[in-house]
Amino acid sequence: MATVIRIYPEAGDAGIGPHLEFNLSDFGGQLPNTGDLIIQPRTHGQPNGEVWEVATRYFDPGPGFDAGACLHVIVRARAMTPAERALHEGLSPALPA
Structure with missing residues (x-):
C-alpha cells in the first residue's frame, strides 16, 4: 500500500474539519512539511481560493x-x-512597469 496524506483544515472551536486524502505523487513526491504553503486543492477555476499553511504533521x-x-x-x-x-x-504575476 502507498502512503496516504490526509489534510485537515483547522475549524476554530470544533478543532479540525473533514479531511481530504491524497497520495505522495499528488505532491510531486514530497511530503508536506510544517510551514509549507499549499494552494487549496480541487479549486481551479474558482475565484476565491485559499492557501493552506501546514501547521502540524502527525505520522x-x-x-x-x-x-x-x-x-x-x-x-x-x-x-x-x-x-x-x-x-x-497558471499565470505569471505582472511585472512592475
Whole structure:
C-alpha cells in the first residue's frame, strides 16, 4: 500500500474539519512539511481560493512494513494574495512597469 496524506483544515472551536486524502505523487513526491504553503486543492477555476499553511504533521506508521502508513497534516486557511491567485490560475504575476 502507498502512503496516504490526509489534510485537515483547522475549524476554530470544533478543532479540525473533514479531511481530504491524497497520495505522495499528488505532491510531486514530497511530503508536506510544517510551514509549507499549499494552494487549496480541487479549486481551479474558482475565484476565491485559499492557501493552506501546514501547521502540524502527525505520522501514523501503520502496523508493519508497507502496511498503509498515513501522514495527518493540519493546515490553517487564509485568502490568496493576488500573486498566489495568479499562480493558481497558471499565470505569471505582472511585472512592475
